[in-house]
Amino acid sequence: MQYKLIKSPLTGQINAVTIIGKNICIPFDPANTDYQNFKKEVLAGAELQDADGNVMTQEQANQFVGGLA
Amino acid sequence: MPIVLDGSLGVTTPMYNGSITANAVTPSVNMKNRIINGAMVIDQRNAGASSLASNSTYYLDRWGFFASQNNKFNIGQNLGSVTPPAGFTNYLGLNVASAVSVASGDYFSVAQKIEGFNIADLGWGTANAKTVTLSFQVYSSLTGTFGAVFRNSSNARAYPFTYTISSANTWTSISVTVVGDTTGTWNTNNSSGIEIWWNLGAGSTFSTTAGAWAAGNFTAPTGATSVVGTNGATFYITGVQLEVGSTATSFDYRPYGTELALCQRYYVQFLGSNAYEQLCIGMSSTNQNGYCVVPLPVTMRSTPTLTYSTVSTTLRWTQLDNSFNGTAIAIDQSSTKTPQIYLTVASGMTSYRTGFITANNSTSAYVGFSSEL
Secondary structure (H helix, E strand, O other): OEEEEEEOOOOOOEEEEEEOOOOEEEEOOOOOHHHHHHHHHHHOOOEEEOOOOOEOOHHHHHHHHHOOO | OOEEEOOOOOEEOOOOOOOEEEOOOOOOOOOOOOOOOOOOOOOOOOOOOOEEOOOOEEOOOOOEEEEOOOOOEEEEEOOOOOOOOOOOOOOEEEEEOOOOOOOOOOEEEEEEEEEHHHOHHHOOOOOOOOOEEEEEEEEEOOOEEEEEEEEEOOOOEEEEEEEEEOOOOOOEEEEEEEOOOOOOOOOOOOOEEEEEEEEEEEOHHHEEOOOOOEEOOOOEEOOOOOHHHOOOOEEEEEEEEEEEOOOOOOOOOOOHHHHHHHHHOOEEEEEOOOOOOEEEEEEEOOOOEEEEEOOOOOOOOOOOEEEEOOHHHHEEEEEOOEEEEEEEEEEEEOOOOOOEEEEEEOOOOOOOOEEEEEEOOOOOOEEEEEOOO
8 A cells, every 4th residue: 555645735734645546535534544554554564655755764654644643 | 002013904903002012023123233234235335346366355245355366356236147045135155267276275265344333232352242143145156164263353253253154156045143242342333343254265374263253364164165266156146145143034124325425434436427417515715726615415434535537538527608627636635524535637627717627528427535444
């Protein structure tokens, strides 16, 4: 699974993530099971891209996910 | 003197003293059945179409498939087109697309996860845990001993049980009574409370003794028939009911609108019924982004995930007489009641003008919101 962060055009804040190749957009909500799986999978090594499509290193990805609620 | 409802003579009311006794007539009880879409009527995602089953994916509303391997089963509403059992018009059907000889770490199940709020009164995890009875109708091309499991969401508690299908290709009524678990953690909030997994094949890692509560992550009783082991084998199920007590009572048919609303707490789909259906109304913020606030018909379990049809071929933004093909869609403000989404186009929109996300000459266009467990 490959994930890509999404930046809100209105606020400029990262507020969602998509799974590349799937028609899905996941909000950052701890009660959302897709969000729970996103965090689990990234921490387990799944690829995470920033909002511009650059692949984050595992360390960067872990740091980003670790800072989320 | 009590008022007696005897089911034949109506209500006799010599003098009402505040006591009502019901005889013969079973009064309607709200949410007697803790299973949602137990009659397999609601299929918002696929409208009766079948597909290959993938892990952690929902097909009929509220019914998920969970497995260690994808694409081994076909799954869909009324798959196989057999006659449903008396009193039902639909069933959840699976057949084996590619047989698997299960390894120790394999598991294949179809399941319903019940929200904690809807089982909070059962008191599971306490000394006052209530007994429940699960009933369902099942049909398979195989015969033998099959299995299912009551589980909690942390995969730490499980009650595997067996049931028998004696006649192949025949609907069989099953009823199982389970004494509630007095230990373990059983959520009573908006997360998963009780999960019931019907086993379709499992290895030794996920199998344990039937008929007793066990600590651990189990999806099957030891020795249960492996449906996935036989190419083309079928497994159909409907009329699923979970109720308090030690007796299976008649299936609790709910009005279609009620059942749909119950499902929409977990998934709702706005689907184009014509080629240019307007899916939601909003306003453009720039020449590239059109925003819609979508009032959901039911408050969802959690802020939902946005799902959608292929943007470039099925969705567009329409304002006045102009339309712009979509290039991307996303959720901006998450909400359990009124999420805000936006459609991005290449350019050309007029800013701050009312518009719509519409189907782009496509009857398969949709936006959906999912907060499944």
